[in-house]
Amino acid sequence: MNKDVTEAPQPATKRPRVGLFVTCLVDLIRPAVGFAAVKLLEDAGCAVEVPTQTCCGQPAYNSGDRATTRAIAEQVISAFEPYDYVVAPSGSCAGMLKTHYPELFAGNAVWERRAARFCAKTHELISFLTEVMKVSEVTARFEGSVTYHDSCSGLRELGIKAQPRRLLASVQGLSLKEMHDSDVCCGFGGTFCVKYPDISNTIVTKKAEHIAATGADTLLAGDLGCLMNMAGKLQRLGTPVKARHVAEVLAGIDIPAIGER
Amino acid sequence: MAFAEHLTSPAFKENARHALADPQLQSALHGIETGIVDRRRATVAKLPEFDALRDSARAIKNHTLAHLDLYLEQFEQKCTAAGGHVHYAVTAEEARAKVLEICRNANARLVTKGKSMVGEEIAINDFLEQNGITPVETDLGEYLVQIRHELPSHIIMPAVHLTKAQIEADFRRVHTHLAPDRNLEEHQTLLTEARVILRDRFLSADVGITGANFLIAETGTSIIVTNEGNGDLTQTLPRVHIVLASIEKVVPTLEDVSQLLRVLARSATAQEMSVYTTFSTGPRRAGDPDGPNEYHVIILDNGRTAMLGGQFRDMLRCIRCGACMNHCPVYAAVGGHTYGWVYPGPMGAVLTPSIVGIENAGHLPNASTFCGRCEEVCPVRIPLPGLMRHWREREFERHLSPAAVRSGLAFWAYLATRPRLYAVAMSLFVFGLGLLGKFFRRFRWLPLAGNWTQHRDFPAPQMQTFQAQWKRRIRTQ
Amino acid sequence: MSARDTLFASIRKSLGVTGAEGERRAAVAERLRQHPRGVIPARGQLPPAERVKLFARMVEAANGSAEILNSADQVPAAVAALLRRHNLPMQVRRGNDPRLAALPWDKERQLDVSVGASDGHQLVSVGHAFAGVAETGTLVMTSGTDNPTTLNFLPDTHIVVVDARDIAGDYEAVWQHVREVFGVDALPRAINLITGPSRSADIAQILILGAHGPRRLHVLVVGEAG
Numbered sequence: 006m007n008k009d010v011t012e013a014p015q016p017a018t019k020r021p022r023v024g025l026f027v028t029c030l031v032d033l034i035r036p037a038v039g040f041a042a043v044k045l046l047e048d049a050g051c052a053v054e055v056p057t058q059t060c061c062g063q064p065a066y067n068s069g070d071r072a073t074t075r076a077i078a079e080q081v082i083s084a085f086e087p088y089d090y091v092v093a094p095s096g097s098c099a100g101m102l103k104t105h106y107p108e109l110f111a112g113n114a115v116w117e118r119r120a121a122r123f124c125a126k127t128h129e130l131i132s133f134l135t136e137v138m139k140v141s142e143v144t145a146r147f148e149g150s151v152t153y154h155d156s157c158s159g160l161r162e163l164g165i166k167a168q169p170r171r172l173l174a175s176v177q178g179l180s181l182k183e184m185h186d187s188d189v190c191c192g193f194g195g196t197f198c199v200k201y202p203d204i205s206n207t208i209v210t211k212k213a214e215h216i217a218a219t220g221a222d223t224l225l226a227g228d229l230g231c232l233m234n235m236a237g238k239l240q241r242l243g244t245p246v247k248a249r250h251v252a253e254v255l256a257g258i259d260i261p262a263i264g265e266r
Numbered sequence: 267m268a269f270a271e272h273l274t275s276p277a278f279k280e281n282a283r284h285a286l287a288d289p290q291l292q293s294a295l296h297g298i299e300t301g302i303v304d305r306r307r308a309t310v311a312k313l314p315e316f317d318a319l320r321d322s323a324r325a326i327k328n329h330t331l332a333h334l335d336l337y338l339e340q341f342e343q344k345c346t347a348a349g350g351h352v353h354y355a356v357t358a359e360e361a362r363a364k365v366l367e368i369c370r371n372a373n374a375r376l377v378t379k380g381k382s383m384v385g386e387e388i389a390i391n392d393f394l395e396q397n398g399i400t401p402v403e404t405d406l407g408e409y410l411v412q413i414r415h416e417l418p419s420h421i422i423m424p425a426v427h428l429t430k431a432q433i434e435a436d437f438r439r440v441h442t443h444l445a446p447d448r449n450l451e452e453h454q455t456l457l458t459e460a461r462v463i464l465r466d467r468f469l470s471a472d473v474g475i476t477g478a479n480f481l482i483a484e485t486g487t488s489i490i491v492t493n494e495g496n497g498d499l500t501q502t503l504p505r506v507h508i509v510l511a512s513i514e515k516v517v518p519t520l521e522d523v524s525q526l527l528r529v530l531a532r533s534a535t536a537q538e539m540s541v542y543t544t545f546s547t548g549p550r551r552a553g554d555p556d557g558p559n560e561y562h563v564i565i566l567d568n569g570r571t572a573m574l575g576g577q578f579r580d581m582l583r584c585i586r587c588g589a590c591m592n593h594c595p596v597y598a599a600v601g602g603h604t605y606g607w608v609y610p611g612p613m614g615a616v617l618t619p620s621i622v623g624i625e626n627a628g629h630l631p632n633a634s635t636f637c638g639r640c641e642e643v644c645p646v647r648i649p650l651p652g653l654m655r656h657w658r659e660r661e662f663e664r665h666l667s668p669a670a671v672r673s674g675l676a677f678w679a680y681l682a683t684r685p686r687l688y689a690v691a692m693s694l695f696v697f698g699l700g701l702l703g704k705f706f707r708r709f710r711w712l713p714l715a716g717n718w719t720q721h722r723d724f725p726a727p728q729m730q731t732f733q734a735q736w737k738r739r740i741r742t743q
Numbered sequence: 744m745s746a747r748d749t750l751f752a753s754i755r756k757s758l759g760v761t762g763a764e765g766e767r768r769a770a771v772a773e774r775l776r777q778h779p780r781g782v783i784p785a786r787g788q789l790p791p792a793e794r795v796k797l798f799a800r801m802v803e804a805a806n807g808s809a810e811i812l813n814s815a816d817q818v819p820a821a822v823a824a825l826l827r828r829h830n831l832p833m834q835v836r837r838g839n840d841p842r843l844a845a846l847p848w849d850k851e852r853q854l855d856v857s858v859g860a861s862d863g864h865q866l867v868s869v870g871h872a873f874a875g876v877a878e879t880g881t882l883v884m885t886s887g888t889d890n891p892t893t894l895n896f897l898p899d900t901h902i903v904v905v906d907a908r909d910i911a912g913d914y915e916a917v918w919q920h921v922r923e924v925f926g927v928d929a930l931p932r933a934i935n936l937i938t939g940p941s942r943s944a945d946i947a948q949i950l951i952l953g954a955h956g957p958r959r960l961h962v963l964v965v966g967e968a969g
Contacts, residue, residue: 029692032692032733033727034725034727035725035728036728036730036732040732058685058733059684059688064675065679068658068667068671069658069660073683076679080683157635157638157639161637161641189595189637190635192595194634194635194636195635196671197634201279201596201632203283204286204596204633205721206722207286208596208635236725238723240722241723264724264725294947297947313784315785319782332758335751335754335758335760336762356749404955406943406954407945423944429947430946453946453947457953457954461953461954464955465863484778493944493954494954495941498895498933498956502933518771519778521780521915525782538801538879539805539879541937541939541941541956542935542941543881543935544936545933545934545936547930553888554888555859555891557932565750567750571750571753571754572757574754574758575758
C-alpha cells in the first residue's frame with residue numbers, strides 16, 4: 006500500500022476524524038478490505054485512525070448473551086468516543102453498532118446517552134461516503150462485469166441499496182448485471198450457517214445459481230461474512246465467479262479474489 | 267405448560283433433513299418463492315396508502331391490546347344481546363370440553379369445519395373423533411391434509427407442500443366410492459370431486475365450527491375471511507355455529523376492522539380483498555329464512571395473557587396473514603412441517619414457544635438468519651427477528667443452548683473483552699490458519715469449521731491481522 | 744373461579760390494571776362512540792359516475808362480470824340473457840326483497856322465478872345488494888327475511904342487483920349507512936362482503952373458480968349514480 010508519509014497541508018476546515026471499525030472478519034480473514042476502506046475514506050478527505058478493537062458483539066447478541074454484548078459495547082463506545090465518525094465496511098456490523106446498541110442500555114441514563122451519541126456518528130462505509138462525505142464517483146478502473154448482492158442488515162436496517170450502485174456506476178470499464186433476488190438472504194446469518202449447515206447450504210445454493218445466471222465475472226457485496234459464504238459455495242460448485250468486497254473495487258485495489266490462491 | 271398434540275419441534279433438524287431430501291416438497295416450495303412474493307409486491311404497488319395502513323393497523327392493535335379486558339367485555343355484552351353465547355377457556359382442554367358439550371347438547375354426529383388455526387392448536391378434530399363425533403374439514407387445503415392425517419404446513423395455504431400427483435393419489439386412496447381408474451388429469455376434475463363430496467357434508471352437518479379472523483367489540487360480531495365460501499356454508503347451514511377465537515382477535519369498531527382487512531388479503535394472498543368476508547352477529551333472527559339456531563363464541567387464552575404481560579406482546583398483533591413465511595428463506599428451504607407444530611415460519615418461531623414452552627421448541631427461533639424480510643412485509647409491523655432474539659436470550663439464561671455452542675461463545679467473549687489478549691490470540695490464529703490454508707481446503711476435524719466446509723470452501727486468511735499490519739504501518743510513518 | 748374470572752384476572756394482571764380505571768374506560772367508550780376512520784385510500788374517492796365505473800372494473804378484475812343498466816325494469820331481461828348466453832336452464836331463485844319483487848319478471852315468460860332460500864338444488868340465484876364498494880368491487884349483502892344467505896353460496900351462478908346510488912367509494916361509508924339503517928345494536932345476522940366468485944388455489948397453486956360457492960358472479964348495476 007503506497008501512501009504519502011507526510012500529510013498534505015491542513016485545509017481551512019478540519020478534516021473529519023474517522024475511527025475505522027474494521028470488523029473482526031476483515032481483521033482476521035481479509036485485511037485488504039480494511040486498507041481499501043482507509044483509501045476511500047482518505048480520498049474523500051477524512052483522517053483515519055484505527056483504535057485497538059475486537060468485535061461489535063453480534064455473535065454474543067444473537068446468541069442471547071446480553072451481558073457479554075453490553076460489555077463489548079461499552080468497550081467499543083469508549084474506544085471510539087474521540088472520533089467524529091465511526092465507519093465500518095460491513096452493513097451487519099454497522100447495523101449492530103447503529104441500531105442495536107441503544108436498546109442494550111435501556112434504563113441506564115449515562116450509557117444511554119453515550120450510546121446515542123455513538124450511534125448518531127456511526128455509519129456503514131459506502132453510505133458514509135455517499136451521504137456524509139458526498140462522494141458521487143471514484144477514480145478506480147475495473148474491466149469486467151459484476152453483480153451485486155444486497156446483504157440483509159445493510160439493506161433492511163440501514164437502507165443501503167442505491168449507494169453502492171451509484172459509486173459502481175462511476176468505475177471505468179465496469180458493467181453491472183443485476184441478479185434475480187439480489188435482496189434475498191445468502192444463508193450466512195452468522196452462526197446460523199454452522200448451526201444449521203444443511204439449510205444454509207440450500208439457501209446459498211439458490212443464491213449461487215442466481216449469481217451464475219447473470220453471467221457476471223465478479224460478485225460484489227458490502228459484507229465479508231456474506232461474501233465468504235457465497236464465494237465458498239461458488240468455489241465448491243466450480244463456478245468461475247470471483248468474489249470481492251465492493252470497497253476493494255471502488256478503491257482500485259488489485260489482489261487475488263476471496264479464496265483465490 | 268399447555269399440552270401440544272402432534273408436536274415434533276424438538277426434532278427440527280431431523281425434520282429439516284427429510285424436507286431437504288424430498289424432491290416433491292422442494293418442487294412445491296419453489297412455487298412460493300416465485301409466485302406469491304411477486305404477486306404481493308404487485309398488489310401492494312397498486313395501493314399507495316399501504317404503508318400508512320400498516321401503521322394504522324399496528325396502532326389499532328396496540329390500543330386494543332392495552333385495553334383488551336374492556337373490549338372483550340364489550341364484545342361479550344353485544345354478542346349476548348344479539349342472542350349469542352360467549353364462553354371462555356383458559357386452556358386448550360377447557361376449549362375442547364366446551365366444544366364437546368355444545369356438540370353433545372345438539373346431538374351432533376357430523377361437524378363441518380371452516381379453517382381454524384385455533385382449532386388446530388387445540389387439536390379439536392382428534393378430540394371429537396375420540397368422542398364419537400366426525401369432523402370434516404371443508405377448506406380444500408385443510409381437507410387435503412385431513413385425509414393425509416397431517417398438520418397444515420402453512421397458515422393460509424394448508425396444502426402448499428403437496429404436488430398434484432400426491433393429491434391425485436390421495437383422492438384415489440380415500441374416495442373409494444368412485445371408479446378407481448377415473449381420469450384425474452385436470453385440476454378442475456379434482457376440485458369438482460372434492461366439491462361434490464363436501465357439498466353433501468355441508469348439507470348434512472349438525473354443527474359447524476369456524477375460526478374468527480376478527481371479533482368486533484362494537485357490535486358483538488365475528489368475522490371469517492375465505493376465498494372458497496366454505497366457511498359460510500359451514501356456519502350457515504347447520505343448526506349450531508361455534509366460533510373458536512383467541513383473545514387477541516378482538517378489534518374495537520367496524521372502521522377499525524376495515525383498516526385491518528385492507529392489509530390482510532393483500533398480505534396473505536395478494537388479492538385486493540378476499541372473495542368472502544362475512545360478519546356474523548348472533549343466531550338466526552325471527553323471520554330469517556336461513557342461519558343457525560345457536561351461535562357460540564369460545565374465547566381462548568392458551569398462553570396469550572402471559573404474552574400480553576411480557577416481552578412478546580407485539581406478537582399478539584399478528585393477523586395470521588402468512589406473509590412472513592412466504593418471504594422467509596428458511597421456510598422456503600424446509601417447508602412448514604419442519605417447524606413441527608401448527609404455526610410455522612417466522613410467526614411460528616415466536617408464537618410456538620409461547621404456547622408450548624421454549625424447552626419444547628428451542629430450534630424454532632434459532633433457525634433464522636435474521637434477514638429481516640419477515641418484519642419488512644408484516645402488515646402490523648411485528649419485530650419478528652427481535653422477538654426471536656428474546657427467545658434466544660431466554661434460552662441462554664436457562665442454559666438451554668448446547669454446551670459446545672455455549673462454551674465456544676464464552677471463549678470468544680473472554681477474548682473479545684480483552685483487546686490486547688485478543689490481538690495476540692488472533693495473530694496466532696490467523697497465522698496458523700493461514701499455514702493450514704496453504705495445504706488444506708477443508709477442515710473437517712475442526713468442530714464448527716467442519717459444518718462450514720461440508721458444503722463450501724473456506725478462504726485461507728492472510729497471515730497477519732489488519733490491526734497488526736496497521737500498527738506496523740503507523741510505526742513506519 | 745370461573746374460566747371467565749380467571750381469564751379476565753389474568754389479562755388485568757398482565758396489563759397491571761384493575762379494570763375500574765376511569766381513564767381506560769373513557770378511552771374505550773370514546774373510541775366506540777367516535778369510531779374514527781383511519782386511512783381511507785384515495786382510489787374510491789370519486790364522483791358518483793366515476794365510482795360506478797371503477798366498481799364495475801374492480802368486479803371484473805376479481806373474475807366477476809358487471810353490466811350497467813339504465814333502469815331496474817331491464818333486470819329480468821338481463822337475467823334471461825345471461826342464462827341463454829351460458830346455456831343454463833331458465834330458472835332462478837330469488838329472495839323476497841321488495842326491490843326484486845317489484846321487477847317485471849312476467850315480461851320474461853320463459854323464465855321460471857321461485858322465491859325463498861336455497862337447498863342446494865338451484866343453479867342460479869338472484870339477490871339484491873345493500874351496497875357496493877368501488878374501492879375493491881365488493882358487494883355488501885345483508886341477511887334477513889328478504890335475503891336468504893344461502894342464495895349467496897349454494898347456487899352455481901349468483902346474480903346480484905345493486906343500485907348505482909348505493910355504490911360507495913369505501914367501506915367506511917357503508918358502515919355509516921349500516922348504522923343508520925339497522926343501528927349498531929341490531930346488525931343483521933350476516934353481512935357478506937363478496938368480491939368475485941368463489942375460488943381456490945389449493946390444488947398445486949392453480950387457481951380455479953367455483954370451489955364451494957358460486958362459480959360465476961354477475962353484477963347488475965341499476966339506475967342513476969349519486
